[in-house]
Amino acid sequence: MNLEMTVQLEDFIDFLETEKKYSENTLSSYTRDLEKFEAYLKNLHLNYRKLSYDDVTAYMLMLSKENLSSSSINRHLSSIRSFYEFLLKKGIVTSSPFRLLKGPKKEKKLPNYLQYDEFLELIEACGETDLGIRNRMILELLFATGVRVSEAVNIKLSDIDFKNREIKITGKGKKMRIVYFNKTCQEVMSKYVLESRQSLLKNKKCDYLLINHLGNSLTRRGVSDILDKLILSSSTKHKISSHTLRHTFATLMLNEGMDIREVQELLGHERLSTTNIYTHVSNEELRRVYLNNHPRAHKNNP
Numbered sequence: 001m002n003l004e005m006t007v008q009l010e011d012f013i014d015f016l017e018t019e020k021k022y023s024e025n026t027l028s029s030y031t032r033d034l035e036k037f038e039a040y041l042k043n044l045h046l047n048y049r050k051l052s053y054d055d056v057t058a059y060m061l062m063l064s065k066e067n068l069s070s071s072s073i074n075r076h077l078s079s080i081r082s083f084y085e086f087l088l089k090k091g092i093v094t095s096s097p098f099r100l101l102k103g104p105k106k107e108k109k110l111p112n113y114l115q116y117d118e119f120l121e122l123i124e125a126c127g128e129t130d131l132g133i134r135n136r137m138i139l140e141l142l143f144a145t146g147v148r149v150s151e152a153v154n155i156k157l158s159d160i161d162f163k164n165r166e167i168k169i170t171g172k173g174k175k176m177r178i179v180y181f182n183k184t185c186q187e188v189m190s191k192y193v194l195e196s197r198q199s200l201l202k203n204k205k206c207d208y209l210l211i212n213h214l215g216n217s218l219t220r221r222g223v224s225d226i227l228d229k230l231i232l233s234s235s236t237k238h239k240i241s242s243h244t245l246r247h248t249f250a251t252l253m254l255n256e257g258m259d260i261r262e263v264q265e266l267l268g269h270e271r272l273s274t275t276n277i278y279t280h281v282s283n284e285e286l287r288r289v290y291l292n293n294h295p296r297a298h299k300n301n302p
Contacts, residue, residue, distance in 0.1 A: 005041070005048045009034050012086045021174045025150060033079035049093050056080075056097045064104065074103035112240070113248040119143060125233040130196040131213060135226050137185075137192040138210065139245065144185040145169075146249030146267050149223045149242040155209045157193070162186065171268035179266055250275070 013031055016022045022030075040059055041048055063073045077098065084096035114122075119139070126136040141152060151169050159168040165181050181189070193209070201215045210218035224242045231240050246267070253263050264275040 005038055008048075008087060008092060009038065009083070012083050015086065023150070023172055023174075026172070029075065030079045030082075033076045034083055037076070037080050049087075051097045053097050053100065056101055060101065060103070070104040077101065077103045112244055113251045114240070114244060116252075118234075119245075119248065121234045122230050125230045130199045133188070133192050133196040134200065134210070135230065137188045138223060138226065139230075140185040140188045141181065142245035143249060144181040145179040146246050146253075147179055148246060148268075149220050151268075153208070153210055153218055153220055153223060156207045157209055158207070160189075160209065162190065169268065172270070175268065177265065177268050 012034070013027060016030060017027055037059065038048075040046075040062070041051075046055060060073065060077065063076055068076075081096070081098040081101075084093065084098050087093045088096055122139055123136055126132040126139070138152070141147070142149070145167065147155075147167075147169055148171070151171055154170060155167060161167070165183070165186050167179050167181065169177050169179055171177060197209075197211060200211055200213060204215040206215060206217055208217040210223070212218050212222055220242070227240060227242055227244075250263055250267060253266070254260065260275055261272065264272055267275060269275045
């Protein structure tokens with residue numbers, strides 16, 4: 001029976017890749033979640049086709065005892081629920097015990113973002129070496145466009161329109177969109193492409209914009225390591241991830257009055273609700289400005 005489940009899992013992942021066009025990162029998440037679930041069933045000698053509501057509730061309880069976040073548990077639940085919907089359509093099972101199961105409430109955590117002076121400090125930390133110019137270009141690119149790091153590392157030189165300052169981005173689900181960059185980003189990118197990148201290539205050929213010190217395409221992990229090192233050399237107290245500059249871009253655009261649907265388009269969000277979290281950040285910023293500037297907002301004022 002375990003072998004049968006393994007075959008069904010492989011069919012499901014293949015379906016997500018070929019039919020749904022999910023990205024490698026998403027496919028990896030589904031695979032990890034489902035393999036963990038499969039191992040759990042195997043350990044308890046449970047038949048995946050005959051699970052009860054109590055069986056699946058016990059599994060979710062086990063996940064919560066592992067101190068996983070609410071979002072991680074809900075992702076697990078979503079992965080397994082999708083798998084069982086797939087089995088239903090194939091007629092492998094007649095019902096899904098996951099349809100009625102609700103995951104834990106997601107903690108409302110506002111995205112972390114940088115103040116402009118903190119961003120400038122990171123720029124200063126880059127230096128003027130070939131790698132330093134590349135690192136500054138990465139910062140300027142993420143700050144100017146709001147693209148995901150996974151999207152940035154997949155940008156090819158042929159995707160960039162330097163004259164009109166546009167980049168063709170392949171986002172989640174292979175969806176295409178256009179993002180724009182400013183003159184400062186254009187200047188840094190041009191210097192990187194014409195000078196620093198040529199030096200880093202070491203006579204190699206590479207279609208991708210971002211390359212490492214060996215002249216090979218830069219990975220998402222590589223960008224994260226670069227950002228970590230820049231943080232250590234700056235005085236910012238923020239915990240910054242590779243997604244922080246994306247959060248910063250979205251927050252600044254909303255603070256400057258851009259319509260939320262336009263921000264949604266630039267970020268490549270499928271659902272407006274995903275973009276909507278930045279309105280909460282924007283409101284927090286508005287509140288901070290009010291408290292700092294309104295003459296009656298301070299307790300000591302009469």
